[in-house]
Amino acid sequence: MIHEFDVVVVGAGGAGLYCALEAGKKARTAVISKLYPVRSHTGAAQGGIGAALGNVEEDRAEWHAFDTVKGGDYLTDQKPAALLADEAIGAVYHLENLGLPFNRTADGRIDQRRFGGHTRNFGEAPVRRACYAADRTGHMILQTLFQQCIKHDVVFHDEFHLIDIFIENNRCRGLAAVELATGELHIFRAKAVHLATGGFGRMFRVTSNAYANTGDGPAVLARRGVPLEDMEFFQFHPTGIRGLGILITEAVRGEGGILRNRDGERFMEKYAPTLLDLAPRDMISRAILTEIGEGRGVKGDRSADDYVLLDASHLGKDVIAAKLPEISDFCRSYLGIDPAAEPIPVQPTAHYAMGGIPTDDRGRVTVDDKGTIVEGLYAAGECACVSVHGANRLGTNSLVDLVVFGRRAGQDIGGYVSRAALPDLPRDLADRAVEAIARLRERSGGPPPEPVREKMQNLMMQKVGIYRTEKDMAEAVRNLEELRGQYGEIGLLDRGREFNTSLLEILELGNLLDLAYITACAALRRRESRGAHAREDFPDRDDAAWLKHSVARLVGDRVEIGDKPVDTSIWPPKPRKY
Amino acid sequence: MKIILEIQRFNPKKDQVPYFQRYEIEAESNDRLLDALMHLQRTADPTLGLRKSCAHGICGSDAMVIDGRERLACKTLVKDVAAHEGAVVRIEPLRTMPVQRDLMVDQGPFFAHFRKVKPYLINSGEVREKERLQSREERARFDDATECILCACCYSACPVRRNTNAAYIGPAAIVQVSRFIEDSRDKGFEERLPEIDHPNGVWPCVNFFECTRVCPRSIKVTYLINLTKRRITEYRKSKGDKPRGGREFHP
Numbered sequence: 001m002i003h004e005f006d007v008v009v010v011g012a013g014g015a016g017l018y019c020a021l022e023a024g025k026k027a028r029t030a031v032i033s034k035l036y037p038v039r040s041h042t043g044a045a046q047g048g049i050g051a052a053l054g055n056v057e058e059d060r061a062e063w064h065a066f067d068t069v070k071g072g073d074y075l076t077d078q079k080p081a082a083l084l085a086d087e088a089i090g091a092v093y094h095l096e097n098l099g100l101p102f103n104r105t106a107d108g109r110i111d112q113r114r115f116g117g118h119t120r121n122f123g124e125a126p127v128r129r130a131c132y133a134a135d136r137t138g139h140m141i142l143q144t145l146f147q148q149c150i151k152h153d154v155v156f157h158d159e160f161h162l163i164d165i166f167i168e169n170n171r172c173r174g175l176a177a178v179e180l181a182t183g184e185l186h187i188f189r190a191k192a193v194h195l196a197t198g199g200f201g202r203m204f205r206v207t208s209n210a211y212a213n214t215g216d217g218p219a220v221l222a223r224r225g226v227p228l229e230d231m232e233f234f235q236f237h238p239t240g241i242r243g244l245g246i247l248i249t250e251a252v253r254g255e256g257g258i259l260r261n262r263d264g265e266r267f268m269e270k271y272a273p274t275l276l277d278l279a280p281r282d283m284i285s286r287a288i289l290t291e292i293g294e295g296r297g298v299k300g301d302r303s304a305d306d307y308v309l310l311d312a313s314h315l316g317k318d319v320i321a322a323k324l325p326e327i328s329d330f331c332r333s334y335l336g337i338d339p340a341a342e343p344i345p346v347q348p349t350a351h352y353a354m355g356g357i358p359t360d361d362r363g364r365v366t367v368d369d370k371g372t373i374v375e376g377l378y379a380a381g382e383c384a385c386v387s388v389h390g391a392n393r394l395g396t397n398s399l400v401d402l403v404v405f406g407r408r409a410g411q412d413i414g415g416y417v418s419r420a421a422l423p424d425l426p427r428d429l430a431d432r433a434v435e436a437i438a439r440l441r442e443r444s445g446g447p448p449p450e451p452v453r454e455k456m457q458n459l460m461m462q463k464v465g466i467y468r469t470e471k472d473m474a475e476a477v478r479n480l481e482e483l484r485g486q487y488g489e490i491g492l493l494d495r496g497r498e499f500n501t502s503l504l505e506i507l508e509l510g511n512l513l514d515l516a517y518i519t520a521c522a523a524l525r526r527r528e529s530r531g532a533h534a535r536e537d538f539p540d541r542d543d544a545a546w547l548k549h550s551v552a553r554l555v556g557d558r559v560e561i562g563d564k565p566v567d568t569s570i571w572p573p574k575p576r577k578y
Numbered sequence: 579m580k581i582i583l584e585i586q587r588f589n590p591k592k593d594q595v596p597y598f599q600r601y602e603i604e605a606e607s608n609d610r611l612l613d614a615l616m617h618l619q620r621t622a623d624p625t626l627g628l629r630k631s632c633a634h635g636i637c638g639s640d641a642m643v644i645d646g647r648e649r650l651a652c653k654t655l656v657k658d659v660a661a662h663e664g665a666v667v668r669i670e671p672l673r674t675m676p677v678q679r680d681l682m683v684d685q686g687p688f689f690a691h692f693r694k695v696k697p698y699l700i701n702s703g704e705v706r707e708k709e710r711l712q713s714r715e716e717r718a719r720f721d722d723a724t725e726c727i728l729c730a731c732c733y734s735a736c737p738v739r740r741n742t743n744a745a746y747i748g749p750a751a752i753v754q755v756s757r758f759i760e761d762s763r764d765k766g767f768e769e770r771l772p773e774i775d776h777p778n779g780v781w782p783c784v785n786f787f788e789c790t791r792v793c794p795r796s797i798k799v800t801y802l803i804n805l806t807k808r809r810i811t812e813y814r815k816s817k818g819d820k821p822r823g824g825r826e827f828h829p
Contacts, residue, residue, distance in 0.1 A: 036685060038728050039637040053708075096709040099699030099763065101717060101724050108711035133724070139636060140724060147698035181678065210632040211616075244610075246634045329796075330634065333653050334610075450620045493624040498591060499679035502624035 001186050005030045005155075006417040008175060008190040010162050010217060013040035014138070014399065015381025015406035016196030017145035019363075020154050022410025023194070027417045030188070032160040032177055034212060034504070037146050041198050041210045042381075042402065045138025046326060047251030048130030049095075049403070050118055050396035051088035055109045056128045061085040063120060064129060066571060068397060071117040071280045072354075072390020073531035073541065074573035075230070075549065075566055080361045082570065084388045084397070084404050091403040092131050100144040102133050103323070113323070114254040117280040117394040123578070126278050130396045135249050135326045141399060160186065161504050162216045164433040165193060165377075166425060167224050170367070172377035173423045176433035180504065183497030185437055187430050191417040192376045194409055195221070195357060195365075196402075199382040201234075202508075203516040204350035204465070205457035208240055208247040217383045218357050219511030222518060226367055226374065227553040229385040229564065230355035231515070232523035233532045235393055236466050238284035240349025241334055242307040248327055248346055250395040252339075253277040255323055257312040259284070260343065261296040267308075272578040279578045282392040282532045285348040285466050298345065304462075309343035316340065348466060354393055354532065355522075356385040358551065358564070363409025369551065369564040376420065378413060380405040387549065390566075391531020440503065446491025449502075449509050452483050456509075456516055459483075464520050469536050473524040480517045481557070487513055514554060521559035522552045543573050581605050581660040583618065585626065586670040588677050596677065598668075607657035611667070612640055615651055627679035635794060638729030642681050643670040648731035648792040672734035674744060688730045691747040694773050697754040700766025716762040723757035723802055725795040726750060732789035732799050738782045746782040747773070749789035749799045755780075756802040759809060767813065775810045776823040783807075 006027035009020045016031060023029045033040065052059040064085035069076045096102055096110060103111040112128040120127040133140040149156075159180035166173040174189040200215025201207035218228055238259075239248040253259070259277050261267045271287040272279035279287075288308050291297060297306030312320065312327075317340045320328050324339070331339045357379040358366045365377040381402040388401055463476035487510055494502045528542035529535050549564040580602055588596035601622065605614045612630055619626045628651075629639040635653040642651055645659055645668055659667045675683040701710075732749035733739065739746050755774055758764045774780050780803060789799035807821075814821050 035631055035637075035639065036689075039631050039639050041632060041637070043727070044632050044634070044636050093705075093708045097705050099758075099761070101720070101761070102709075104712055104714050104717050106714065108713050110709050134721075136636070136725075139727070143724075150693055151696075151698040210637065212631045244634075326636075333635065334608075334655070448621070448624070453620075496589065496591070496625065498589075499627050499682055501627060502619070505620075 001184060003030070003186060003188045004422065005188060005190050007192045007194065007413055008032060008188045009194045009196060010175065011040065011196035011198060012037045012156065013042035013196060013198055013381060013402065014141050014145060015402035016194070017149055018403055018406030019194045019196060019380060019410035019413065021145065021148055021152060022407055023413040024152060024154055026414035030155045030157060032157040032162070034159060034161045036158050037149070037156060038142055040142060041213055043139045043142040044210065044247065045399055046135040046247060046249035047254065048113060048115060048132035048137050048396045049092060049141070049399040050115065050129045050394070051092040051131055051400065052085065052129060053089060053092065053110060053112060053131065055105055056112050059120065059127055059129055061089060063122060063127065064088065064118070066122050067118050068388060068394055069390070069571055070123065070576055071394040072392055073576055074390065074547065074568065075387065075530060076390030077387050077567040078570040079567050080386045081388050083361055084400055087404045088400045091400070091407065095141060095144060095403065098144050098148055100133065100140050102131055113251060114278060115395045116250050116253065116278045117275070118396070119275070126275060130251070130254065132251065135251055135324045138399060141403070161507065162197065162220060163437065163507060165220050165224055166429040167374055167377065168426060168429060171375045171423050173425045173429065176430065178437060178504065180499055180501070183500055185434055187425070189422060189425050191420045191422055192378060192413045194363070194413060195379040195383055196381045196406065197383045199353045200512060200515050201350045201353070203456060203460050203512045203519070205461040206240065206245040207350040208237055208245055209350065214508035214511050215383065215515045216508065216511050217379065219514045221357055222514055222554040225553070226357065226365060227551045228355060228518055229358040229551055230387060230549050231519045231552055232526050232550060233354035233391045234350065234519065235281055235352040235354060235532045236285040236348040237281055237351035238288055238348050239310050239346040241330065242345040242347050243305065244334055245349035246330055246334060247349065247351070248310060248330070248344055252310060252312050252324060252327060255319060256315055257310055260309045260311055261291045262298045262300055263296060267291050267296070275578040280392055280394060282534070283578065286534055288348055289466055307345045307347040310346045311343040312339045313341055313343060352393055352398060353382055354385065354387070354389040354391065356383045359384045359386055361386060361408065362412040363405055364412065369562065376416070376423065378409045380409045391533060440492060440506065443490070443492050444495070446489045447486070448493065449490045449506050452486055452490065453509050456480070456483055456513060460516050464523055467534050467536055468523055470524070473520055476520045477517070477524055480513065480520055484513050484517060484557070518552050518554060518559050522550050522561060525561050526550065547573060579605065579607065579663045581656065582664065582666045583614065584666055584668045585680070587680050589679050590677070605656045607655070609656045610652050611644065611654040611656060611659065612651040614656060628681040636727060638727035641672055641729040641731045641734070643672060643734070648672065648735045650729060650794045653794050672730055674734055674739050675730070685730060688733050688748070688750070691751045692728065692754060694747060695751045695755045696766060696770050697758070699758060699761070699764050700769055701763055703765070710763045712762055720757050720760040722797050723753050723760070725797050726753050726757070727795060729794060731792045731794060735788040735792040737786045737788055738784065743778065743782045745778045747778060749803060752780055752803045752806055753797060753799055756806050759806070767809070771810070774806065775821055779823045780807050780810065781823045
């Protein structure tokens with residue numbers, strides 16, 4: 001079936017819905033998502049959305065921008081970071097005006113709390129910047145945006161799975177998607193395509209990410225020759241529930257929670273004397289691994305499943321009930337404990353991709369170091385890389401990113417499609433998608449996908465995780481090459497057309513494998529430590545050689561990596577201490 | 579330990595009627611039931627149809643009927659439903675919605691009812707301040723309703739919907755009504771009235787409390803339905819009128 005729209009948005013999380021609302025004001029817009037709306041992973045964001053409203057103490061957008069740059073270990077592009085911090089303020093007010101139920105101050109304004117790496121006056125002390133709706137801020141953003149989509153009659157195609165994007169002569173021409181219900185292939189012709197497919201944490205064994213976070217947008221683009229930026233930077237959130245990886249929000253520490261080792265010691269005093277437990281995530285994740293590695297984890301056996309404790313018991317039942325009710329619920333459901341009474345066992349969990357599809361500050365996808373765009377192709381949110389997060393994202397900035405850049409992309413698309421004509425769709429492009437799915441459907445009798453998935457997730461966790469070495473990563477690259485080979489042999493065991501979830505899971509695994517491979521190759525190449533990329537063999541940041549973005553291109557079975565300059569036009573790089 | 583999953587299977591393309599299939603599986607007592615189902619699907623029976631995403635109770639994808647009660651598979655631990663070696667856990671799709679395949683149901687009717695009640699802030703007034711001001715007390719009044727993740731557990735469990743009136747908009751839609759009409763910023767009560775003060779609006783509820791019992795977010799659903807009934811009665815009284823969709827509400 002062939003559809004024609006001005007705009008097709010892929011993904012119904014925050015960045016997709018915001019874009020659809022903006023673009024939909026001016027253009028015929030459809031949202032396709034492999035999930036039902038409100039099932040997207042934006043809903044899992046907990047602690048808050050950062051904006052220098054200054055509602056509870058003095059704050060400035062400039063300080064927020066600086067924190068974002070420093071938090072990103074100076075790999076953040078500085079003008080986009082300033083834009084992010086400036087526009088965060090209007091975006092938060094806009095969300096409130098749309099009905100988002102923020103917690104309130106005593107005088108009825110949006111309440112704000114502390115979060116990791118957010119400081120006043122360029123690093124002096126923590127500042128209350130995170131606007132929040134209990135500890136379900138992402139849930140409320142997703143609900144609020146979906147409510148507005150209903151109000152404005154946005155067209156949804158639910159459970160449509162992206163499989164290909166049509167690009168020819170640097171012009172995006174539409175996309176192909178499989179409908180879960182029927183197994184039918186749908187071709188969408190469009191003037192503009194906006195990708196908001198989210199993250200790809202499922203390449204790791206322990207992750208806070210949803211099953212759906214398989215990087216479909218970046219992977220499809222990588223296979224169509226679009227390079228991916230800064231893929232070596234993947235954030236491990238320090239506080240996942242032990243074993244399960246379920247996120248325990250940084251807001252627990254923002255409200256005063258403390259990390260402790262087996263001796264009860266507040267170990268962050270050694271690693272970040274000023275910000276302590278509110279240091280950026282990459283530093284805390286490394287600190288936890290160091291504690292465990294030196295035998296001060298709770299088990300004390302230095303094993304991969306050792307853990308530390310997040311103590312919130314001194315906050316009191318009332319604070320936890322009013323400001324951290326979800327965490328309380330998770331602890332009861334999955335651990336059988338009450339966080340107001342006993343500490344929470346935590347370990348780092350794969351959480352957020354700083355890298356992704358390179359875009360400019362209007363959401364337009366760029367393909368080289370000169371900012372050449374693919375006409376009509378946009379991306380925003382976690383799948384994109386503006387780059388406002390650099391080598392390490394600060395807490396709350398993911399939500400800021402998706403509302404600010406989802407909205408900017410939507411506005412730019414609105415203007416663009418009013419000038420553009422519907423591009424032709426050369427027949428061979430569409431045929432290629434039809435054939436790819438047909439070939440997959442015919443594959444029977446091969447090995448099942450599960451062993452390949454497990455091997456990939458273990459490899460990435462063990463060899464391309466928090467601490468990295470040349471030897472480990474070279475091995476990971478070799479093993480991923482093998483796994484990509486084996487992937488081609490996998491057989492499809494469910495032959496049905498309707499609601500064939502295993503067919504789609506095989507496609508998702510292919511996407512994860514390609515992105516894992518690019519991640520490992522980019523990580524192996526970068527011989528320094530910066531933000532979330534921590535190399536034991538190159539422990540220092542090396543600005544002379546490596547203050548540059550990586551741009552990795554998948555060329556057949558090889559990854560070719562080039563560079564792109566970093567915008568350091570506002571704050572010259574300095575050592576990063578907290 | 580070994581446990582037995584007894585799962586309702588149905589593929590409308592192939593099967594005349596649903597049937598139960600038994601699987602003996604290995605599971606840890608602290609595993610989520612979703613982990614067990616995914617392991618089963620990925621290693622033993624890839625034809626098993628189910629939805630899932632976040633795996634920690636916030637996306638609402640994996641609602642199903644587990645041992646006769648609506649639950650999220652990712653918020654149910656194996657030990658919650660299988661107390662001993664060899665225990666049998668019966669898993670069925672949500673009720674009152676057509677089965678698409680195995681544990682997947684058509685959520686179309688559920689979302690259609692949700693959309694009917696205008697589930698968005700209605701307030702055409704200009705915002706004079708940067709944000710609309712709201713006191714903590716005003717904010718607290720609708721807090722419970724904002725927990726809803728639209729998983730449809732309540733919609734499936736409601737005895738009225740199951741047995742007497744499938745056209746009833748159902749508990750979740752009324753929770754959304756309550757979320758907005760109790761919000762000091764919303765001015766849409768009258769606009770929503772035709773859908774809620776209606777024979778298929780709030781009035782079919784007769785307080786079975788099943789919605790409240792099954793809600794994985796612990797929302798006091800029945801209380802919010804009754805609160806909404808009271809708001810309608812009060813409003814009609816203030817106009818010298820009676821509720822139009824059903825009987826008057828006497829708490």
